[in-house]
Amino acid sequence: MLIHAEDEELATWPLPWLHMVRKLIEQRLQARFMPPGNATRMRLEGRVLHISELIAVREGPLEGTILAHILAHLDPDGSGLIPGGEDLPDAESGSLNEIRWAPGAWEGILTHGFGISSDEETAAAMSGLISRNILRGFRAEDFDALYGLARSKEFIFSYIDVLSTVSSSHALSGAGIRQLGRRLVREGQHREPVKLGIALLGLIGDNADRELLLTLGRHEEFTLYCAIAISNVEPPDSRDKVLLSMAKSVEGWGRVHAVERLExxxxxxxxxxxxxxxxxxxxxxxxxxxxxxxxxxxxxxxxxxxxxxxxxxxxxxxxxxxxxxxxxxxxxxxxxxxxxxxxxxxxxxxxxxxxxxxxxxxxxxxxxxxxxxxxxxxxxxxxxxxxxxxxxxxxxxxxxxxPGWAALAEKGLISANNTEFYKAERIARALGLDTYPAHWRRVQSYPCDSSWFALLQEVDEHRLPAVLAYARQSLPLGELGSGPDDKDAQSDRFRAHHALDTIVTGLAKFPGEGWDLVETCLRSPVIRNRNMAINTLEAWTPTHWGPNVLTALLRAHAAEPDDKLRQRLDSLIK
Structure with missing residues (x-):
């Protein structure tokens, strides 16, 4: 009787009853052989999906999931995420020897000129596990196997093959595909399984998951997949407006992907x-x-x-x-x-x-x-x-x-707005105006900002002493040279480290100048800093090294934890 309760009645039941009924139906699906397309099977699968939706709405997103993280970081103004939202719970603090991609950038680069090679072996295994989950009633071992495989691979390389196989299979019900997609999206604690879940939701031709997709799409790691899903399932009369809403909520690669689907x-x-x-x-x-x-x-x-x-x-x-x-x-x-x-x-x-x-x-x-x-x-x-x-x-x-461009450039060069400033700087350079004073003012106002790069392009041997003196005064050199480590320098708290390696990179054209800053960079806990220090010393060549450089290099070599960087130091010392 419990299994046959009306949907309206189910909506009023306590959560423990809903969990019990879902388990009973799943056990019946596993115990009885019912071929794909069987009316009873399809009815029971639909009932499991409905109960799962009631449970998900009542319980909300599970703690520690990607979805819970995004919901907790939604910007109230409806655009993107608040600070901390970009850092997904599965992010690892990896070595800076490895490229760290901005959210959505990896897929962006692959889909704009580099091409995507298909991982057919993974796609076949993933498609098989998707079928196994749906046909065997979502057994725990089947779901765990699919989740583990999805977690270990980059889904972008299996995307087309997996969706092609699943969509062409007459053995898989739409209700089953949707249930699996929703579970991956709502329970996923790692980005790749969540991407797979979004893709499955984009197969079943139903816009009921619109808000879920718009929410996930606020994080640019998932915007591409959400935009494709919405393009597939949203009715034609509303699709473009929904995609426009998604495009407005992001500003990087996510906006690029959403706008492309409005062509x-x-x-x-x-x-x-x-x-x-x-x-x-x-x-x-x-x-x-x-x-x-x-x-x-x-x-x-x-x-x-x-x-x-x-x-x-x-x-x-x-x-x-x-x-x-x-x-x-x-x-x-x-x-x-x-x-x-x-x-x-x-x-x-x-x-x-x-x-x-x-x-x-x-x-x-x-x-x-x-x-x-x-x-x-x-x-x-x-x-x-x-x-x-x-x-x-x-x-x-x-x-x-x-004749009015010069005055407009001079006015823009004192603007605090970055867009206005850099437009004015381009005009000034085209007109042959000296932009050094403007960059010097910006560096003094924001010593950890990116203006160091532009300033050092304008520096000559006469201006260099004042620039180096200000760098020593404004940057926390003791902290920056605290000793080699394998720090992740992607967050804002490493802005001073970025400023230091920009300065040291600029010193490559001034052999022997600013050695104390180069040495600080050599002792930095951030790998990129130490690499920049070595680059500058290579550019100087040993003929311009001071008496303390070799000693510092030997000390750095003995303390260096990174194998590749130690090899670079080896070559430099020899």
Whole structure:
């Protein structure tokens, strides 16, 4: 009788009763042979799924799971995570000899130019264990075996093969796939099994898990998988708006992945938002510029003679990103069919409005791109004629010769806003203005900030003594040189260590100068610091070493815990 209780009645039962009923149904599924597609089997599997959902809602996420961690770190403003949210519970404090990827960056790099090789052996084993779990009623040993395999492998290499096998299997019920996906997502304490769970939820054609996917997608390690799942299961009339919501909640690789799945959207709200600021991300606007240009249709928007400055600034960033030759391997201006029309309208508006910080970078990049002959294959697009390219390039160059740029650059160089400052710095460099005083002010205001790198690009032998004196005064050298270790320097508390290795790297072009800072770097608990110290000493060559360098190297060699670094010290000493 318990097994046959109505769904409405089940919702009122205490948790222990729900657990007992679920166990009874699972035991019946395991005890009786019922072939796939059997009506009784499908009804019982559906009942297990419903009871599991009631239990999950009542109990909430299990402590220590990825889901619980993300829920505890959701930013109340609806965008991303609060500090500490990026550090997933399964993160290990590994050696800095190994590359530490930002959330979502590994998948981002693989899916943008490097390609993904299939791990067919793992995919076959994983698919078999998925089938085993569903067909045998989710026995503990089967789930543990699947979880262990998923945890030990990077799912991105098995993704396509696993989903292809599972989706084509007529033996697996949708209810079973969904139950397994939800369990992996809700109970997973490691990222790879959670990714597998998200992928399974994306197979079953139901948008009931929308909020769960949007929540997990707030962490950029999972945004790609959640965006694909939503693309698969969300109804067409709501899909783009849900993906737009996901894109707005992240800012790095997650936004890139979400925006890519909005390509070709005809939803006016989505098009407007993409053009307004959907292209922006902290990875690089080059990754999204082409999609935004073809979907957001800036050429049409720029047809308005009373275009807003916000839209004009957005168009500058999009068209500038399409013209950035130094960016990643993505589609560029010469691939953009409406490029000539968009440029004509953009350049005309800029000519009428006068200098703005965001416009200089765009017009400079556009002019350089148009004049670079290797960007233009013969006959690729007849609309990009030599005369059109020459006209647009010349007009951009004339814009950048406006006498008002110098004053605008000088004003931007005292701005505390990083975006404004670096746009102004680029203008100043193009005009031949000295940016050293501006970088010197920023370093003195924020001694552990990244401005050290830019400052050291401007330093000469006359300015160097003051810079080194300030480094000694402002950085906690005793703490930075506390002795070799294998520290993870990815968090903000290692900002001073990053500043030190930037300074020491800059000293490579000043043989013999700042040896005390190099020695401090050599004694740092952070491996990257010690590597930078060795790089600088190699650049100096022994002819510029002072009398204490060899002694310090021998001491460092004796204390060095890292095998690869000890080998580098060996080579340096010899």
């Amino acid at each position: 070709g959207s005809t939803n006016p709200e989505v098009q407007e938002r993409m053009l307004s600021d959907g292209y922006r991300n902290i990875v690089g606007s080059e990754y999204t510029a082409y999609i935004v240009a073809t979907t957001g249709k800036p050429a049409e928007a720029l047809a308005n003679p009373d275009v807003t400055l916000h839209l004009l600034d957005a168009a500058a960033e999009i068209l500038g990103a399409l013209s950035n030759d130094a960016g990643p391997p993505v589609q560029r201006m010469d691939d953009y069919l409406e490029g000539p029309l968009a440029l004509e309208r953009f350049i005309t508006h800029v000519e009428q409005h006068g200098p703005r910080l965001s416009h200089f970078t765009a017009t400079e990049d556009i002019a350089v791109f148009l004049r670079r002959e290797q960007n233009w294959e013969a006959g690729k697009d007849s609309r990009w004629t030599i005369s059109i390219r020459e006209e647009f390039a010349s007009r951009c160059e004339r814009i950048n010769q406006h």
